[in-house]
Amino acid sequence: MASPSISAGFRRALSGGPTVVAVLLFVLMFGIYAERTSAATTVFGITNLLNDAIVLAIAAAGVTLVVLTGEFDLSGVGVIAITNCVVATISTAGSYGWLSSLAVVLAIGAGVGLINGLLVAGLGLQSLAVTIGTMICCEGAALLILSAPGGEVADAITNGLTGDLFNVVPVAAVILAGLCAVWLVFKRTRLGIAIFAIGADASAARLSGVNERRTRLAAFLIAGLCYAAAGYMLSAQTGTGDPRANDSLLLFMYASVAIGGTSLMGGRGGVVGSIVGAGILTVMQKMLFALGVAEFYTDVFNGVIMIVALLIGNVSAALAQQMRRRAA
Amino acid sequence: MSETSVLDAPVAVRRRWLSPEMAPVLGVFVCTVLLMISIRFVSPGAVLLAQVSSILVSAIFLAVASFGQGLTILLGGIDLSIGVVMGLGGMMISGLTNGTNDALIWALPATLAFCAGIGLVNGIGIALGGIPPFIMTLASATSFFGLGLGFTGGAAQAPVAPALETLMSARALGVPWPIWLLVGFAVIAIAFQNGSVTGRKLYALGSSPGAARVLGLPAAALTITAYTLSGLCAGIAGLLIAGYSSAATLNMGNPFLLPTIAAVVIGGARVTGGRGIYLGTFAGALFLSTLETMITVLSLSQGLRDLIQGAIIIFALIAQNSRAGRNPT
Numbered sequence: 001m002a003s004p005s006i007s008a009g010f011r012r013a014l015s016g017g018p019t020v021v022a023v024l025l026f027v028l029m030f031g032i033y034a035e036r037t038s039a040a041t042t043v044f045g046i047t048n049l050l051n052d053a054i055v056l057a058i059a060a061a062g063v064t065l066v067v068l069t070g071e072f073d074l075s076g077v078g079v080i081a082i083t084n085c086v087v088a089t090i091s092t093a094g095s096y097g098w099l100s101s102l103a104v105v106l107a108i109g110a111g112v113g114l115i116n117g118l119l120v121a122g123l124g125l126q127s128l129a130v131t132i133g134t135m136i137c138c139e140g141a142a143l144l145i146l147s148a149p150g151g152e153v154a155d156a157i158t159n160g161l162t163g164d165l166f167n168v169v170p171v172a173a174v175i176l177a178g179l180c181a182v183w184l185v186f187k188r189t190r191l192g193i194a195i196f197a198i199g200a201d202a203s204a205a206r207l208s209g210v211n212e213r214r215t216r217l218a219a220f221l222i223a224g225l226c227y228a229a230a231g232y233m234l235s236a237q238t239g240t241g242d243p244r245a246n247d248s249l250l251l252f253m254y255a256s257v258a259i260g261g262t263s264l265m266g267g268r269g270g271v272v273g274s275i276v277g278a279g280i281l282t283v284m285q286k287m288l289f290a291l292g293v294a295e296f297y298t299d300v301f302n303g304v305i306m307i308v309a310l311l312i313g314n315v316s317a318a319l320a321q322q323m324r325r326r327a328a
Numbered sequence: 329m330s331e332t333s334v335l336d337a338p339v340a341v342r343r344r345w346l347s348p349e350m351a352p353v354l355g356v357f358v359c360t361v362l363l364m365i366s367i368r369f370v371s372p373g374a375v376l377l378a379q380v381s382s383i384l385v386s387a388i389f390l391a392v393a394s395f396g397q398g399l400t401i402l403l404g405g406i407d408l409s410i411g412v413v414m415g416l417g418g419m420m421i422s423g424l425t426n427g428t429n430d431a432l433i434w435a436l437p438a439t440l441a442f443c444a445g446i447g448l449v450n451g452i453g454i455a456l457g458g459i460p461p462f463i464m465t466l467a468s469a470t471s472f473f474g475l476g477l478g479f480t481g482g483a484a485q486a487p488v489a490p491a492l493e494t495l496m497s498a499r500a501l502g503v504p505w506p507i508w509l510l511v512g513f514a515v516i517a518i519a520f521q522n523g524s525v526t527g528r529k530l531y532a533l534g535s536s537p538g539a540a541r542v543l544g545l546p547a548a549a550l551t552i553t554a555y556t557l558s559g560l561c562a563g564i565a566g567l568l569i570a571g572y573s574s575a576a577t578l579n580m581g582n583p584f585l586l587p588t589i590a591a592v593v594i595g596g597a598r599v600t601g602g603r604g605i606y607l608g609t610f611a612g613a614l615f616l617s618t619l620e621t622m623i624t625v626l627s628l629s630q631g632l633r634d635l636i637q638g639a640i641i642i643f644a645l646i647a648q649n650s651r652a653g654r655n656p657t
Contacts, residue, residue: 125649126599129589132641133645140632140634141635243631255467264460296474298474299477300475303466306467307459307464307468310458311457
């Protein structure tokens with residue numbers, strides 16, 4: 001006879017399926033990567049890894065907020081493309097270019113988020129279609145700013161955001177820790193609770209006094225800010241501007257969210273999971289590279305892992321539900 | 329007096345039956361014609377008939393691919409793999425035929441089966457795996473694109489079968505073959521979507537999945553059918569582009585992906601599913617092809633093109649919303 005506490009723990013582990021599987025996957029892939037690459041576990045190697053992961057992590061954090069409300073937002077890649085081009089164009093002007101360009105890109109991100117939010121929450125349009133529209137518009141605007149890859153990012157940005165504090169703590173780690181801390185506070189605020197509530201059951205949330213429109217609008221707005229911050233980080237990594245955002249970035253953003261255990265139906269999950277998800281995907285790229293897998297086959301892996309992650313999530317959710325029913 | 333009211337009644341009924349679906353379609357057709365005429369003012373040298381003919385020929389790719397997109401949107405889904413499937417279809421037919429017509433007889437069905445197979449995988453993942461459509465199709469597109477790149481290196485080494493090139497350039501009764509194909513495809517598509525039993529079941533499933541399930545409609549089979557047809561249509565469009573441009577590249581379908589969504593939305597289909605007719609999508613495809621020609625004539629930059637295309641999608645959504653009235657949800 002299994003004791004109730006064991007079966008309860010087992011059930012909890014299963015219902016948190018994606019996260020448990022995610023951590024195991026992370027350990028396995030990091031092991032392979034570290035075994036193949038000698039510098040992987042040095043400060044340099046870890047900084048490098050975090051720098052590769054942080055753009056995706058911040059963008060995925062933004063997506064997570066929108067997904068938690070039960071909507072989709074595809075405009076992230078477009079915002080990242082615009083902000084990258086803007087930073088590469090204006091950040092070298094003057095000694096405070098890094099600051100003014102940060103202000104400008106945050107304003108752009110907030111603006112795009114506001115437009116998405118107004119169209120989705122204000123007019124009641126379907127979020128997927130609307131954000132496909134804004135995504136194309138943003139990519140167009142990025143091309144108007146910078147018609148070909150080029151431009152230059154201020155040294156203050158590239159050096160300031162990609163190095164180590166006191167030669168031991170990667171700046172990226174500090175930013176990610178800060179992001180997690182902000183999230184842990186945010187999800188207990190009124191707005192944070194409202195976001196979970198309307199994602200879980202919009203009409204129940206409305207009946208209990210949650211302002212649904214304002215909450216959705218806020219989620220899109222904050223997401224826009226996250227994409228802008230991600231674009232700023234991307235500029236710091238690459239040191240240059242590219243109007244064509246990475247093709248796989250959109251898929252990766254949603255893959256991070258899904259692997260991190262956030263339900264794509266809304267109401268369940270969180271930013272910390274998505275950051276872990278982004279870490280896993282980055283380690284996976286590193287591992288595939290370390291194993292010498294040709295670049296086009298990594299595309300195959302990327303697509304497959306996305307589907308597998310979601311299938312595991314769905315199966316474990318169904319299993320957990322079945323066990324709960326049997327226990328009842 | 330009473331006779332006129334009796335005569336009026338059926339007309340009024342018919343008009344009400346027609347208007348919600350047909351009004352946007354007619355609007356788009358009118359806009360298309362106006363746009364075609366205005367091209368004349370922008371480039372006075374162009375001959376209107378030749379211009380219209382070339383627009384119609386180039387519209388066939390979008391019109392065919394959008395049919396599949398329309399079916400998935402009818403179910404409240406979306407297919408983001410269309411561009412990649414088009415590219416793969418074109419690459420496969422040129423690789424298999426290797427510039428000769430002999431292999432066409434088996435290469436054609438093999439290519440179409442492969443493209444439909446990608447759609448089948450999408451449909452299974454969505455219907456049985458419970459994966460959101462845009463993620464499933466995006467993920468499978470990424471994977472299959474990777475496979476395609478691995479096998480071919482991105483561009484076909486072999487030329488397309490001459491028969492396909494002839495098909496896209498020859499004329500019958502003074503009208504280019506692609507226009508005949510376009511009309512024929514539209515007739516079949518309308519007959520399937522708005523005339524067949526399967527089509528009606530798709531509408532039922534799209535407008536109310538819960539009710540459709542209660543009625544005993546095979547939801548999974550219908551979903552898989554829609555995505556398989558979408559893959560098939562994308563494959564056909566890929567073959568036609570390969571014939572048209574006489575050389576295939578893996579990327580050649582990508583510029584068509586977002587226009588297929590735009591064409592369906594412009595045509596009045598509801599993105600949450602259950603509403604929209606192929607004639608609307610067809611009108612949307614013609615409109616976008618005309619706009620593309622206009623943009624080319626004006627030689628606008630790619631950035632402006634993207635901006636215009638994105639704005640069209642958003643405006644079409646807003647227009648649709650104001651027609652349908654405020655949605656309480």
